[in-house]
Amino acid sequence: MAKTEALAFTAKLLRPAKPGEGSEWGFLVLPRAVSEKLPRRGRTSVEGALEGHAFQATLEPDGRLSHWLKVSKELQDAAGVSPGNMVEIQLVPAATEPEPPLPDDLRKALASSPAAKATWEDTTTIARLDWIHWVESAKQAKTRQRRVENACDMLAAGERRVCCFDSSGYYSKSLSAPKAEE
Incomplete structure (x- = not known):
């Protein structure tokens, strides 16, 4: 993929309604117009900055033709933000997709x-x-x-691609962003 300009946007940092025990992560949903500029609707690796603090992450599809980003407690602390804050984000698709961890x-x-x-x-x-x-x-x-x-x-059997899987979650509704705490 050719070098891409950074995608910049502002989003509200959200707290998940069910973060899991001992977890203090947050998340944000990318605006659809930003997500449309990414190379794929499914999982996509990016390099970016949240309030100027660099990170690398894999965006997850939200099932609505956009993506969501999990924001660790460490990144929140480094950036001085917490759920409920509006945050500035810059993203660039990773030059090469890193090898995914194998379950x-x-x-x-x-x-x-x-x-x-x-x-x-x-x-x-x-x-x-x-x-x-x-x-x-x-x-x-x-x-x-x-x-x-x-x-x-x-x-x-030699099949190199998984068939019949909607990696965006849009058509099958199998994927979505977490529910935000109210």
Whole structure:
């Protein structure tokens, strides 16, 4: 991808209604007009600054043809912001998509199928990102397990891209930004 101009916008930093135990992260939703300038509707890695403090992150699709950004407590503290504040953001798509971390269950399944692992290693980083996203977007443990098994079967058969997966969540409504605390 060619060098892209920074995308600048202001957004409200939100607190998730269910952050998880011991978690103090926040999030913000990108304006749709900003999100449309990104290279893909699915997960997209970016480099950016929040109130001038640099970060690298992977934006998640919000299911409404935009993206959302998880903001760690460390970044909030460094920038001197907290949920409820309006924040200035600058983003640039990452020059190259970093290799996504492989979930343990998928790693183990690939290790037990040499044919699936060979296809996996021969795909692009973006394709691997979509496979991982498809597995991780399962809402139930048994659905996730079935997706891991199906991924290995499809990869072993030489399929390099996960079929029938809407990585934006828009058509399937499988993905969304967290619900904000009221």
